[in-house]
Amino acid sequence: MKWAPALFGLLALALWEAAVRIGDVPVYILPGPIAVASAFVADPVGLLQSLASTLFVTFAALLVAAVLGVAMAVGMSASRLAQAAIQPWAVALQVTPLPAIAPLIIIWVGEPFAALVVCATIIAFFPLFANTATGLASPPPELNDLFRLYGASRWRTMALLRLPAALPYFLSGLRISGGLALVGAVVAELVAGTGGFASGLAYRILEASFRLEMPRMFAALFLLALAGILLNFGLGAAGQAILRRRGLA
Amino acid sequence: MLTIGHVGRRFAGGVEALRDTSLRLTEGDFVALLGPSGCGKSTLLRLIAGLDQPDDGALTWDGRPPAAGDIGYVFQDATLLPWATAEDNVFLPLRLRGQGRDDAMPQVHAVLRRVGLAGFEKSRPRQLSGGMRMRVSIARALVTRPRLLLMDEPFAALDEFTRHKLQADLLEVWRDAGCTVVFVTHSIYEAAFLARRIVLMTPRPGRIDREITSTLTQSPQTRLDPAYAALVAETTRGMESALQ
Incomplete structure (x- = not known):
């Protein structure tokens, strides 16, 4: 059972290769897996450097989104006024399509790396913010009463009750936002790439598509998918380890 | 220790949880507040703890008002x-x-x-x-x-064997600690076994209907004692009257 996904993947690759060969599909329409692997082997350093660049943007955005998300959720849970002021804007930010605003952000921010991080942060922010806010409100009223009974200040209640209670929610949000930060980084790189900023795997995809180098384009796509899977599993495993250590899993 | 004088509490939506409730707690008391669900027992406990404020009447402490840590609170869930x-x-x-x-x-x-x-x-x-x-x-x-231990149906969610054990242990702790206990319950048997004073409350709006004083000496054999059965019977009759 453990090997089922890998075996299924191998079978799908074999069928794909067979279909391409039997159907004599031109490589500029659909390259087979062997051609894709050959394209990767031809320039592994270039593709991996681009992957590193995309991941750097992804992690930077995830960090900024985590700091901003937690800070705004804490601010919102501490004050009804802040909640009334922040919540509609957070929702507005979530529903605004990034491809529509990315060109503006890239022009306004100017510095390319910072612009990519801003774009990816916008996408990654909401799950972290919403999950943390839900977690901060999750302790039962009895525990809040207990802290009041013992004269705990609002910030002490935050530190000893609400923030620890929000940890599982935050970690769950982090896992969702990890994938979204990667998507945001790729979208931003695509927009920036069309403007001439040559960086990241998305730019390699764009470049390969302009040159009809479909095997290289697929190699970059595979790397992106692999990065997304590893990011998801990595953040999930790290979250589980933290929760186990805290006695919550 | 504490005088609860003509206290009333209404909630938003016009729900009147307590009306004209008066009770006096003295040092070392073990008081059971007994009544059906929704009769304001927990509301009264929250007022005593200072977690809520009455709309009418007042709670007056003898001497200094309680500081943080002077009141212990045990909820229905362990929380x-x-x-x-x-x-x-x-x-x-x-x-x-x-x-x-x-x-x-x-x-x-x-x-x-x-x-x-x-x-x-x-x-x-x-x-x-x-x-x-x-x-x-x-x-x-x-x-x-x-000085004061407030308990809001703490054993309601436990099985009967565990409940009996914890009730006996609570009595030992109460005797050792010498604190005052106010114990909310809707179990006549529990109130009769634990309390020195059983305060019967009416359905909403909650009022104190009457008080029954227990002279039982609690021990593991108490539940088999005819005096305990008589106290349960008296409390049951009182509760039936309070519910009418």
């Missing part, structure tokens, strides 16, 4: 911090009062021993049974050596 060990849960009230961990630990371990949890100091709530979690909750309420 422990799931990420904290038993000793850290019990340490919490002392920590909130600013006491250092090293300084507090002997006191924390002593109270955990007192409630029968020696050896479980490092256990987290999910590793403990329902009865053990409730013991941690009681230890947390006792660790500050409160």
Whole structure:
């Protein structure tokens, strides 16, 4: 059972290769897996450097989104006024399509790396913010009463009750936002790439598509998918380890 | 210790939880507030704890009003911090009062021993049974050596065997600690077994209908004692009258 996904993947690759060969599909329409692997082997350093660049943007955005998300959720849970002021804007930010605003952000921010991080942060922010806010409100009223009974200040209640209670929610949000930060980084790189900023795997995809180098384009796509899977599993495993250590899993 | 004078409490939506409720608590009392669900028992407990304020009447403390730690509160659920060990849960009230961990630990371990949890100091709530979690909750309420212990149906969710054991243990703790206990319950048997004073409340809006004084000497054999059966019968008759 453990090997089922890998075996299924191998079978799908074999069928794909067979279909391409039997159907004599031109490589500029659909390259087979062997051609894709050959394209990767031809320039592994270039593709991996681009992957590193995309991941750097992804992690930077995830960090900024985590700091901003937690800070705004804490601010919102501490004050009804802040909640009334922040919540509609957070929702507005979530529903605004990034491809529509990315060109503006890239022009306004100017510095390319910072612009990519801003774009990816916008996408990654909401799950972290919403999950943390839900977690901060999750302790039962009895525990809040207990802290009041013992004269705990609002910030002490935050530190000893609400923030620890929000940890599982935050970690769950982090896992969702990890994938979204990667998507945001790729979208931003695509927009920036069309403007001439040559960086990241998305730019390699764009470049390969302009040159009809479909095997290289697929190699970059595979790397992106692999990065997304590893990011998801990595953040999930790290979250589980933290929760186990805290006695919550 | 505390005089509750003509207290009333109404909630939004016009729900009147308590009306003209008066009661006097004296040092060392064990008072059971007995009544059907929704009769304002828990509301009265929250007013006593200072977690809510009455719309009418007043609560007047003899001498100085209670400081943080003078009142212990045990809820229906154990309501422990799931990420904290038993000793850290019990340490919490002392920590909130600013006491250092090293300084507090002997006191924390002593109270955990007192409630029968020696050896479980490092256990987290999910590793403990329902009865053990409730013991941690009681230890947390006792660790500050409160003058007044408020208990809101603490054993309602436990099985009968565990409930009987915890009731007997609670009586021992009460005798040792010498604090005043106000115990909310809707079980006539529980009220008759535990309390020196059984206060019967009417359905909403809650009022105190009457009070029954117990002269039982509680022991493991009490439940087989004809005097206990007579007290249960008297309380049942009183409750039936209060419900009409």
